[in-house]
Amino acid sequence: MRRPTRHVSVKDVAARSGVSFQTTSKVLNGGGSVSDATRARILQAASDLGYVPNLQARSLVMQRTRTVGLIAGDFSDPGLSRSLAGAEQEARRQGYGLLLTSIEPEGSGTEYALPAMMERRVDGILLAAPQMEEDTALSHVLDPTLPVVSLNHIAGRSVSTVCADDEQAGYIATHHLLQGGHRVVGVLTGIRGLRLTQSRQLGYRKALEEAGVESANDLVEEAGTDVAGGLAGLPRLLERRPDVSAVFCHHDLVAVGALTALRAIGKRVPEDCSVAGCDGLDSAAYTTPPLTTVHVPFYEIGAEAMRLLLKMVAGGSPTGAKVVVPVQLIARASTASPPGRGGSARGPARRAR
Amino acid sequence: MRRPTRHVSVKDVAARSGVSFQTTSKVLNGGGSVSDATRARILQAASDLGYVPNLQARSLVMQRTRTVGLIAGDFSDPGLSRSLAGAEQEARRQGYGLLLTSIEPEGSGTEYALPAMMERRVDGILLAAPQMEEDTALSHVLDPTLPVVSLNHIAGRSVSTVCADDEQAGYIATHHLLQGGHRVVGVLTGIRGLRLTQSRQLGYRKALEEAGVESANDLVEEAGTDVAGGLAGLPRLLERRPDVSAVFCHHDLVAVGALTALRAIGKRVPEDCSVAGCDGLDSAAYTTPPLTTVHVPFYEIGAEAMRLLLKMVAGGSPTGAKVVVPVQLIARASTASPPGRGGSARGPARRAR
DNA sequence: GACGGCTGGGCGAACGTTCCCTGTCCGCGC
DNA sequence: GCGCGGACAGGGAACGTTCGCCCAGCCGTC
Numbered sequence: 001m002r003r004p005t006r007h008v009s010v011k012d013v014a015a016r017s018g019v020s021f022q023t024t025s026k027v028l029n030g031g032g033s034v035s036d037a038t039r040a041r042i043l044q045a046a047s048d049l050g051y052v053p054n055l056q057a058r059s060l061v062m063q064r065t066r067t068v069g070l071i072a073g074d075f076s077d078p079g080l081s082r083s084l085a086g087a088e089q090e091a092r093r094q095g096y097g098l099l100l101t102s103i104e105p106e107g108s109g110t111e112y113a114l115p116a117m118m119e120r121r122v123d124g125i126l127l128a129a130p131q132m133e134e135d136t137a138l139s140h141v142l143d144p145t146l147p148v149v150s151l152n153h154i155a156g157r158s159v160s161t162v163c164a165d166d167e168q169a170g171y172i173a174t175h176h177l178l179q180g181g182h183r184v185v186g187v188l189t190g191i192r193g194l195r196l197t198q199s200r201q202l203g204y205r206k207a208l209e210e211a212g213v214e215s216a217n218d219l220v221e222e223a224g225t226d227v228a229g230g231l232a233g234l235p236r237l238l239e240r241r242p243d244v245s246a247v248f249c250h251h252d253l254v255a256v257g258a259l260t261a262l263r264a265i266g267k268r269v270p271e272d273c274s275v276a277g278c279d280g281l282d283s284a285a286y287t288t289p290p291l292t293t294v295h296v297p298f299y300e301i302g303a304e305a306m307r308l309l310l311k312m313v314a315g316g317s318p319t320g321a322k323v324v325v326p327v328q329l330i331a332r333a334s335t336a337s338p339p340g341r342g343g344s345a346r347g348p349a350r351r352a353r
Numbered sequence: 354m355r356r357p358t359r360h361v362s363v364k365d366v367a368a369r370s371g372v373s374f375q376t377t378s379k380v381l382n383g384g385g386s387v388s389d390a391t392r393a394r395i396l397q398a399a400s401d402l403g404y405v406p407n408l409q410a411r412s413l414v415m416q417r418t419r420t421v422g423l424i425a426g427d428f429s430d431p432g433l434s435r436s437l438a439g440a441e442q443e444a445r446r447q448g449y450g451l452l453l454t455s456i457e458p459e460g461s462g463t464e465y466a467l468p469a470m471m472e473r474r475v476d477g478i479l480l481a482a483p484q485m486e487e488d489t490a491l492s493h494v495l496d497p498t499l500p501v502v503s504l505n506h507i508a509g510r511s512v513s514t515v516c517a518d519d520e521q522a523g524y525i526a527t528h529h530l531l532q533g534g535h536r537v538v539g540v541l542t543g544i545r546g547l548r549l550t551q552s553r554q555l556g557y558r559k560a561l562e563e564a565g566v567e568s569a570n571d572l573v574e575e576a577g578t579d580v581a582g583g584l585a586g587l588p589r590l591l592e593r594r595p596d597v598s599a600v601f602c603h604h605d606l607v608a609v610g611a612l613t614a615l616r617a618i619g620k621r622v623p624e625d626c627s628v629a630g631c632d633g634l635d636s637a638a639y640t641t642p643p644l645t646t647v648h649v650p651f652y653e654i655g656a657e658a659m660r661l662l663l664k665m666v667a668g669g670s671p672t673g674a675k676v677v678v679p680v681q682l683i684a685r686a687s688t689a690s691p692p693g694r695g696g697s698a699r700g701p702a703r704r705a706r
Numbered sequence: 707g708a709c710g711g712c713t714g715g716g717c718g719a720a721c722g723t724t725c726c727c728t729g730t731c732c733g734c735g736c
Numbered sequence: 737g738c739g740c741g742g743a744c745a746g747g748g749a750a751c752g753t754t755c756g757c758c759c760a761g762c763c764g765t766c
Contacts, residue, residue, distance in 0.1 A: 006416075007474070009722055020746045025724065033743055055472045056412050057722035060751045063359075065409065067452075067473070074438070081434050085427070088455050092465065097473055099420075100453040102441050112445065119408045120420070120450055121360070227639050256639050263641070286580050286609050288616070288641040362752055373716050378754065386713060410752035413721045 008049045017045040028053065059121065067097035068309060069117035071109055073129035075102060077225070078281050079298045080128055083151060086302030087126055094310050096123075103129055110137045118143065124313045126305055127152065127159075130194055147312035147319070149305045153195035160312070162305040162323040166196055169294040169327045170203025173248050173276045176292065176329055178211045181337045182246040182274065185213070188223035188233045188258060190250035200250050200278060219244065223254045230257020235265070245273055245338035252277035252284045252293055259287055259334070270336035280330060289333035296327050361402045370398040381406065412474065420450035421662060422470035424462055426482035428455060430578070431634050432651045433481055436504060439655030440479055447663050449476075456482055463490050471496065477666045479658055480505065480512075483547055500665035500672070502658045506548035513665070515658040515676040519549055522647040522680045523556025526601050526629045529645065529682055531564045534690045535599040535627065538566070541576035541586045541611060543603035553603045553631060572597065576607045583610020588618070598626055598691035605630035605637045605646055612640055612687070623689035633683060642686035649680050 010028065014021040019038055026032030027042045028051075034042075045051075059065040068091060075081045084100075091098045099122055103109040109132050117125055127150035132138055136155050142148060148159045177185050187204050190197040201220075208215040218240045223233030230249060234257065238244065249255035255277030259269055267273050269289055277284055280295030304323060312319060363381065367374035372391055379385030380395045381404075387395075398404075412418040421444060428434045437453075444451045452475055456462040462485050470478055478495075480503035485491060489508050495501060501512045530538050540557050543550040554573075561568040571593045576586030583602060587610065591597065602608035608630030612622055620626050622642055630637055633648030657676060665672060 007722090011722080021722090022724085022747075023745055025722095026745090029724080031724095033745090035744065038744085052468070052471045054413075054474060054722050056409050056418065056474055057751090058724075059409050060407075060413060060722080060753090061724045063751080070453075075428075075434055076431070076438060078429070078431070081428055085429060085455065088453060092454060092469075097469060098453045100423075100441060100451045101445060102438065115405070116445075116450060118405045121407060121409055227635070256636070260639055282580070283609070283636055286613050360752090364752080374752090375717075375754085376715055378752095379715090382754080384754095386715085388714060391714080407752050410721090411754075413723090413752080414754045416721075 007054065008051050009054065010051070013042060013046045013049055013051050016049060017041045064123050064313075065097075065121050066095060067099055067120070067122050068306075068313070069099045069101065069113075069120075069122040069125045071113045071117070071125065071127050071129055071132070072100065072102045073131055074105065078283075079279055079296065082298035083128055083302030083305070086299035086304075087128070087306040088302075090303040090306035091310070096310060103131065105131060107131075108135055108137065110135060110141050114138075114141060118146075122146075124148065124309045126150070126309055127154065128302070128305075130191070130196065133194055147309055149309040149312070151301060151305055158320040160308055160319055160321045160323075162301055162308060163196075163325065164296045164301060164327050165324045166199035166296075166327075167203040167206070169278050169296065170200035170248070170250075171207045172203075172327070172329045173278055173292075173294050174204045174207035175211075176331065177246040177248060177274060177276055177335060178207060178213060180246070180274065180335060183213055183338075184219070184241065184244045184246070186219045186221065186237045186241060186244040186247045188221050188230060188237065188247060188249045188254050190223075190225055190254075192222050197250060204248055216241075223249070223251075223257075225251045226253045227257040227260070230254035230259075231261050232257075234258040234261040238265075246335070247273065247275050249275065249277045252279040252281040252291060255284070255291055255293070255334075256287055259289075259291070269334055272339060274335040274338070276335050280328075284330075285332070287334070292332045292335040293330050294327050295330050297325055301325050360407065361404050362407065363404070366395060366399045366402055366404050369402060370394045417476050417666075418450070418474050419448065420452055420473070420475050421659075421666070422452045422454065422466075422473075422475040422478045424466045424470070424478065424480050424482055424485070425453065425455045426484055427458065431636075432632055432649065435651035436481055436655030436658070439652035439657075440481070440659040441655075443656040443659035444663070449663060456484065458484060460484075461488050461490065463488060463494050467491075467494060471499075475499075477501065477662045479503070479662055480507065481655070481658075483544070483549065486547060500662055502662040502665070504654060504658055511673045513661055513672055513674045513676075515654055515661060515678065516549075517649045517654060517680050518677045519552035519649075519680075520556040520559070522631050522649065523553035523601070523603075524560045525556075525680070525682045526631055526645075526647050527557045527560035528564075529684065530599040530601060530627060530629055530688060531560060531566060533599070533627065533688060536566055536691070537572070537594065537597045537599070539572045539574065539590045539594060539597040539600045541574050541583060541590065541600060541602045541607050543576075543578055543607075545575050550603060557601055576602070576604075576610075578604045579606045580610040580613070583607035583612075584614050585610075587611040587614040591618075599688070600626065600628050602628065602630045605632040605634040605644060608637070608644055608646070608687075609640055612642075612644070622687055625692060627688040627691070629688050633681075637683075638685070640687070645685045645688040646683050647680050648683050650678055654678050 010024045011021045014024040024042050027039050101113040103113050124147035130152050133152050150159050150161050221233045221237040223229040277291045277293040280293050284291040284293045363377045364374045367377040377395050380392050454466040456466050477500035483505050486505050503512050503514050574586045574590040576582040630644045630646040633646050637644040637646045
């Protein structure tokens with residue numbers, strides 16, 4: 001429990017170069033007027049001693065830490081993990097530290113994550129936890145002067161958000177299926193209640209409506225976000241509506257589960273049933289058959305959110321901004337025309353690999 | 354650029370409750386002898402004012418920040434991302450903050466990541482970046498008194514490491530194939546030079562040797578860590594050795610690529626060629642056919658590493674410890690006996706799903 | 707009734723910075 | 737010869753804590 005050997009401070013450097021520590025500070029920050037001779041001497045001493053400035057002390061007087069907090073949900077989620085990478089990279093590029101906390105699936109974040117960040121006096125907070133959407137206490141406990149950007153919708157206080165154009169995502173995926181000639185299009189949705197799910201669902205409905213096609217409640221099945229959800233959800237959907245010839249999955253992992261489930265019951269994809277996903281995970285390119293999906297630029301979303309946050313921190317803060325990032329259809333082999341119809345389901349894909 | 358509205362400090366709380374700020378400090382830390390009356394008054398004032406202690410200031414005098422640094426490689430890597438989750442969870446459980454930095458694939462980490470952590474005076478550092486294995490400057494620039502734990506082998510200075518039993522992983526995967534009756538077992542390795550790759554390769558060789566089976570150089574092909582690597586590596590391997598009837602892939606993603614490549618050239622799995630992976634990714638359960646793999650407990654490794662690091666930080670530090678975590682075979686449908694042989698390749702799997 | 711110990715509380719210093727202001731010295735112009 | 741301004745350096749305070757020590761009372765004891 002002994003304190004570690006003390007670090008070298010400006011005073012040590014000052015002592016070694018025979019000046020006051022204030023002058024040393026000046027030199028090390030590039031400011032003030034100091035003669036070249038002493039400047040050189042100080043720099044030399046600092047390097048000899050291996051001086052490393054103490055950001056804690058600096059933060060104390062500057063009232064800013066050059067550190068931002070990131071409260072994340074489950075980062076096994078590939079999308080979130082990409083966004084995290086983007087955010088981290090941008091923070092690093094601008095010389096900011098990143099304090100990371102995640103919150104348990106059922107946890108509120110208000111109890112631990114937020115206090116922990118506040119105590120450490122982060123300059124701003126990036127929220128990347130879907131489950132915080134519901135937390136009404138959140139906007140309450142949040143210091144209103146602290147810059148916050150979220151990747152999810154936040155109830156109450158109007159915080160800036162950056163997210164994908166999820167309605168468009170739902171729309172183009174469904175549109176793609178309809179264009180292939182499908183008339184009975186089922187949907188396996190994400191987690192009920194999330195903005196993400198609502199938006200994608202909105203896009204799905206819009207596409208159906210536009211095509212003058214039935215949009216029945218029994219075509220909708222909640223399946224969550226993972227493979228297991230698709231594995232369980234698809235049979236439920238098919239039992240209710242054996243006539244579906246195409247399924248739009250809100251999440252690629254669910255689509256993977258759906259593919260597996262279809263194979264298990266002897267349905268061929270895409271001959272008997274088309275499947276389209278959403279998220280644009282890398283792994284979607286390697287399913288059997290390769291999955292048609294909508295690419296969501298998670299990395300860029302994370303980076304953009306961090307960029308916005310740091311802009312707010314720096315002061316020029318259009319707080320309450322809502323940034324929407326465009327998405328792209330990636331048509332692959334999991335979608336085709338329904339049984340007994342000619343033509344291809346391939347829509348106007350702008351990118352595929 | 355205005356400074357944000359000032360935070361409330363112990364002095365504010367003290368003023369409101371009519372005592373000195375030192376007494377306030379005592380109360381807030383639970384220490385010292387203070388009468389119940391004043392204690393209550395102070396607590397009330399603190400809560401009224403919404404006092405949040407300033408860990409920066411506390412760190413300054415305590416000489417410890419209750420924050421650890423984590424230098425990660427690419428966290429799109431599912432394994433690393435799991436370890437990160439484990440480490441974060443454990444740090445949080447013990448009330449430590451986690452400062453996250455990643456380093457670019459070619460970056461050295463010595464230039465940015467380390468200085469950034471040192472300036473912020475982290476209490477310890479967790480290294481989770483395979484590319485740092487080569488960095489000889491690292492052990493040089495690292496403060497020798499700073500606790501460090503790595504998930505990878507680190508050249509030079511003997512730092513504590515926590516990692517999976519990768520030799521065993523390579524061994525049981527290969528053993529499983531041999532036991533199924535295969536005699537020509539190819540291997541798609543991970544990144545050349547990494548300890549991870551060397552260990553798995555060692556296990557592979559050991560199994561072959563033990564079974565008295567050929568271990569030729571032309572059975573070995575470097576394929577990296579991702580799907581694309583497997584996609585490209587498998588044809589190269591097969592071109593050289595068309596007689597391989599089973600392939601061990603150092604990484605599940607490579608195995609996914611191998612499966613896809615095999616299908617593309619019309620080979621059936623496992624009838625014409627068995628494929629075994631390694632890492633135990635969730636997605637391995639959903640390939641076609643489901644992938645036999647070796648489960649590596651990434652989450653637990655991350656958590657264990659953090660536990661060890663915090664133990665070192667707290668003082669009881671068996672520095673230089675090497676923790677090895679066991680792995681488990683998960684037999685699935687991608688492995689079977691070679692063409693023209695009866696029997697099953699299923700080995701003694703202790704877990705499958 | 708003097709003294710010792712305990713209890714409640716305050717004072718001063720320190721941690722490592724930055725910022726603002728005050729000196730000192732010099733050369734120069736009037 | 738005197739003041740003046742610029743270049744250079746240092747002093748003091750502040751940021752928000754914790755810690756060690758001291759001081760004032762009060763009680764009990766011999």
